[in-house]
Amino acid sequence: MKSASHVRRRPGVLIGAIAVSFGLLAAACGGDDGGSSSSGGDTTAAPAETTAPTPATQPPADTETPVPGGKLVMGLEADTSSPWTPAAMVCAISCHMVARTVYDTLMIPGSDNQPQPYLAESVTPNADFTEWRITARTGVKFHDGTDFDGAAIVDNISRHQSALLTGTALLDLASIEVDPADPMTAVATTKKPWATFPWFLTGQIGYMASPTWLAASDADATLQSQPVGTGPFVYADYKPNEYYKGTKNADYWNAPYPYLDEIEFIPITDGLKRRDALKAGDIDVLHSGNGEVITEFRESSDFESIEITKNGETAYTLLHVTKEGSPIADRRVRCAMAHATDNATVNEVVSFGVNQLANGPFSPDQVGYLEDSGYPLVQDMAKAQELIAEYKAENPGELKIALATTTDATNLVIANYQKGWWEEAGMDEVTIDQIDQANYIVTALLGNFEVFQWRNHGGVDLDQQYFWWHSSSSLDVGSLALNFGRIKDAALDALLEENRAITDPARKQEIAEEVNRLFATECYNLWGSYQVWMIAHKPEFKGFAAANLILPGGMEALEGSGIAGTFYPSTIWKAG
Amino acid sequence: MRYFGQKLIQLVIVVFVVTFVVSLALGAIPNAEERIIASTGQGVFTEEDRNAILDEVHLRDPAVVQYGYFVKDLVTFDWGVTFGGNQSVRSSIWDGLQISLRLMVYAQLVALLLAIPLALLAAYRNGGVFDRVSTTVSFGFISLPNYVLATVLGLLFTVRWKIFPALSKNVGFFEAPFDHFKNFFLPTLVLALPLAATYMRLLRSDLINTLQSDFITTARAKGLSTSHILFGHALRPSLFSLLTAAAVNVGALVGGSVVVETAFNLNGLGRKTVVGIFSSEFRLVQITVVVLALVYVFINFLADIVYGLLDPRVRGARSV
Numbered sequence: 001m002k003s004a005s006h007v008r009r010r011p012g013v014l015i016g017a018i019a020v021s022f023g024l025l026a027a028a029c030g031g032d033d034g035g036s037s038s039s040g041g042d043t044t045a046a047p048a049e050t051t052a053p054t055p056a057t058q059p060p061a062d063t064e065t066p067v068p069g070g071k072l073v074m075g076l077e078a079d080t081s082s083p084w085t086p087a088a089m090v091c092a093i094s095c096h097m098v099a100r101t102v103y104d105t106l107m108i109p110g111s112d113n114q115p116q117p118y119l120a121e122s123v124t125p126n127a128d129f130t131e132w133r134i135t136a137r138t139g140v141k142f143h144d145g146t147d148f149d150g151a152a153i154v155d156n157i158s159r160h161q162s163a164l165l166t167g168t169a170l171l172d173l174a175s176i177e178v179d180p181a182d183p184m185t186a187v188a189t190t191k192k193p194w195a196t197f198p199w200f201l202t203g204q205i206g207y208m209a210s211p212t213w214l215a216a217s218d219a220d221a222t223l224q225s226q227p228v229g230t231g232p233f234v235y236a237d238y239k240p241n242e243y244y245k246g247t248k249n250a251d252y253w254n255a256p257y258p259y260l261d262e263i264e265f266i267p268i269t270d271g272l273k274r275r276d277a278l279k280a281g282d283i284d285v286l287h288s289g290n291g292e293v294i295t296e297f298r299e300s301s302d303f304e305s306i307e308i309t310k311n312g313e314t315a316y317t318l319l320h321v322t323k324e325g326s327p328i329a330d331r332r333v334r335c336a337m338a339h340a341t342d343n344a345t346v347n348e349v350v351s352f353g354v355n356q357l358a359n360g361p362f363s364p365d366q367v368g369y370l371e372d373s374g375y376p377l378v379q380d381m382a383k384a385q386e387l388i389a390e391y392k393a394e395n396p397g398e399l400k401i402a403l404a405t406t407t408d409a410t411n412l413v414i415a416n417y418q419k420g421w422w423e424e425a426g427m428d429e430v431t432i433d434q435i436d437q438a439n440y441i442v443t444a445l446l447g448n449f450e451v452f453q454w455r456n457h458g459g460v461d462l463d464q465q466y467f468w469w470h471s472s473s474s475l476d477v478g479s480l481a482l483n484f485g486r487i488k489d490a491a492l493d494a495l496l497e498e499n500r501a502i503t504d505p506a507r508k509q510e511i512a513e514e515v516n517r518l519f520a521t522e523c524y525n526l527w528g529s530y531q532v533w534m535i536a537h538k539p540e541f542k543g544f545a546a547a548n549l550i551l552p553g554g555m556e557a558l559e560g561s562g563i564a565g566t567f568y569p570s571t572i573w574k575a576g
Numbered sequence: 577m578r579y580f581g582q583k584l585i586q587l588v589i590v591v592f593v594v595t596f597v598v599s600l601a602l603g604a605i606p607n608a609e610e611r612i613i614a615s616t617g618q619g620v621f622t623e624e625d626r627n628a629i630l631d632e633v634h635l636r637d638p639a640v641v642q643y644g645y646f647v648k649d650l651v652t653f654d655w656g657v658t659f660g661g662n663q664s665v666r667s668s669i670w671d672g673l674q675i676s677l678r679l680m681v682y683a684q685l686v687a688l689l690l691a692i693p694l695a696l697l698a699a700y701r702n703g704g705v706f707d708r709v710s711t712t713v714s715f716g717f718i719s720l721p722n723y724v725l726a727t728v729l730g731l732l733f734t735v736r737w738k739i740f741p742a743l744s745k746n747v748g749f750f751e752a753p754f755d756h757f758k759n760f761f762l763p764t765l766v767l768a769l770p771l772a773a774t775y776m777r778l779l780r781s782d783l784i785n786t787l788q789s790d791f792i793t794t795a796r797a798k799g800l801s802t803s804h805i806l807f808g809h810a811l812r813p814s815l816f817s818l819l820t821a822a823a824v825n826v827g828a829l830v831g832g833s834v835v836v837e838t839a840f841n842l843n844g845l846g847r848k849t850v851v852g853i854f855s856s857e858f859r860l861v862q863i864t865v866v867v868l869a870l871v872y873v874f875i876n877f878l879a880d881i882v883y884g885l886l887d888p889r890v891r892g893a894r895s896v
Contacts, residue, residue, distance in 0.1 A: 079851075239663075239671070241843050241848070241851050242843045266841070276730065282743045436854050439856075442856075446610055448607070
């Protein structure tokens with residue numbers, strides 16, 4: 001039987017599904033829409049109206065009455081190869097699934113497409129958005145008995161400021177201190193107006209860990225794998241690449257959640273193995289972006305599924321656009337590659353037609369999506385050959401580029417397609433470098449590449465892409481930087497900065513659309529497809545739709561739970 | 577004694593070479609410094625911080641100094657913690673070793689238990705129906721890569737018939753014997769079947785030669801029973817190839833266990849090595865490689881000793 005929330009089937013392409021989405025895009029992916037629920041938020045954070053793309057309905061909550069008890073075992077696509085301290089986590093999708101059991105975020109994306117207070121009682125700005133007051137919810141304790149207060153917020157967010165990855169997202173945060181007049185409130189002061197700051201509290205930066213535990217972890221590193229938060233499940237046990245176990249937090253502040261008594265995560269990196277484990281009964285639920293698995297569970301009568309397509313990630317080919325001496329630095333070469341690419345073929349061969357072809361960084365439900373961004377969706381080899389010929393006329397000598405991919409067989413197939421297209425377009429040689437996953441990420445951070453298969457840019461507000469594209473995070477090759485493609489574009493910077501400072505939805509929409517067009521004109525990246533994620537589960541388990549999580553203000557959480565391929569563990573229950 | 581001493585010296589040389597190469601391997605990894613820094617997940621903004629982290633792994637020291645630190649850490653069991661999760665490398669490797677050793681021992685036992693009787697039967701009825709069928713089937717198993725076997729058996733026994741779990745767990749034998757059996761049966765079978773086929777063919781071939789020897793003809797003439805001739809006279813002198821293969825296949829088992837552990841989600845040393853490589857857990861990988869190498873070298877050393885015990889002529893010949 002299919003779940004009522006089974007969404008849609010969209011044709012498209014899955015290009016280079018490199019599972020690299022750092023947690024600081026945290027607030028990124030998610031569902032959109034408004035549709036539902038009373039927005040009675042007690043204390044809204046962000047200004048009344050911000051982003052809000054076209055509202056749409058989101059999958060409804062289950063209508064049956066939840067039953068407490070039971071255990072859920074989930075197959076994850078990966079383990080998290082980092083400590084569980086929020087500032088040090090290298091947090092992809094699987095990491096967020098685990099983190100949501102033990103931690104709560106200060107805010108959660110609400111069904112109105114706005115960040116809503118969750119663990120925070122309120123998050124309020126001053127008039128020019130240069131100061132944000134984050135007030136802790138009263139009466140909440142961490143699992144170790146430590147009080148959750150303003151000092152805990154300060155401790156957690158301060159640690160992010162000096163963190164390798166998340167620190168880049170907070171470059172515009174000048175300071176964060178406890179309000180001397182109110183120990184429950186932390187005051188964050190920004191270097192310039194930052195109207196969208198609350199979005200950063202919905203993801204990794206918003207996870208609140210016990211200061212007592214953090215201090216102990218500083219002294220004893222082995223404690224870093226035993227997280228302590230305020231979340232719905234208390235850490236029970238963890239063995240890297242084997243399992244993570246949590247037990248019900250009986251004193252959870254947001255009752256009646258959680259419903260389950262126990263939860264366990266098992267990393268199973270092979271998507272087809274994960275499917276087999278569900279079919280064999282070893283696990284109760286899985287998440288997958290694999291076209292074959294998605295297609296199979298769509299047709300299955302033994303399992304239910306929910307698909308998360310909104311505000312998700314885009315699979316694309318990342319280009320290093322400012323590398324000295326590289327032909328990729330020339331716009332004509334980049335655009336020739338775009339014209340020569342035939343995503344539809346890859347879609348049919350690799351992805352079983354699951355995804356939708358992408359013409360920009362923003363999927364149809366994200367602010368800034370355009371039906372026609374100007375980016376070529378159909379292969380035009382003649383145009384590609386013309387551009388390459390023009391470049392070669394001005395730049396004698398051989399045109400050679402290096403394309404990097406992971407050791408994954410599917411990605412290699414795609415890389416070989418790309419090599420064929422680009423050489424047909426007139427490039428003299430496209431070499432393919434296969435790099436293991438760990439080195440792949442570091443290579444991107446260092447900027448040691450020309451062409452890279454990648455996946456990123458989920459989110460609701462354009463500001464969530466700021467650190468990926470702004471020149472302030474475009475460091476020299478050899479320095480670790482999150483602007484992997486080393487884009488340095490004054491026009492793009494200006495648009496990102498303006499978007500960060502304003503709340504007018506119409507203008508924000510215009511800005512995001514301008515960014516989209518700019519990417520198409522400059523061919524900064526080669527867009528592939530918008531990634532669909534499926535949660536497939538045994539029919540006796542319920543509550544996977546984000547609408548099942550009612551926020552303290554009465555609003556439903558946003559579909560997609562804020563990050564693609566995830567759900568809120570606290571809302572899951574097992575039917576008798 | 578001299579033979580034993582020679583073997584011991586060889587063992588020491590091999591151990592030295594393995595540990596020396598492994599200790600230097602870190603420096604040969606592309607972007608090693610950046611990968612180590614990134615793996616820590618910590619904010620590293622000053623040169624001082626960066627140097628402190630890199631000094632801790634002695635990456636910039638001369639080769640001999642690096643080797644010295646490596647051996648010191650190795651013998652004092654000061655193996656540190658993993659970057660990801662800050663787990664003790666020592667306990668992580670111990671957990672993995674238990675799984676891998678179980679798989680190796682079970683696979684060897686099952687392979688030998690299958691191979692020896694089958695080879696005896698096939699050799700005794702050399703050229704008969706059983707011999708031809710068993711030879712053909714064993715050839716099939718030898719040709720079959722273990723990842724194919726793992727996939728096929730996995731799909732049949734876990735997804736279709738739901739007899740065994742798709743994800744094997746490291747359940748202790750004394751903790752829950754039946755669960756232990758269920759969790760280790762398929763991985764063991766996948767490792768054991770190709771091995772049994774190899775052993776069976778080797779032993780069969782040696783037995784056929786032995787059964788044509790004069791002393792067997794004499795035994796037959798004396799009216800000894802078939803089982804007495806096979807087990808009492810023919811088997812022992814035919815075991816050399818099998819013993820060699822069993823020792824050498826410890827290496828194959830280590831390699832095979834990577835595939836099998838991955839296929840059945842068992843977190844043994846093989847899988848830990850692969851995952852460690854992909855997640856830049858250099859110290860874990862270094863120690864794991866050394867441990868696996870030591871296991872391999874030690875088992876081969878034992879095999880050499882057993883040769884000598886099985887046949888005194890070997891001791892004499894090899895010590896010359």
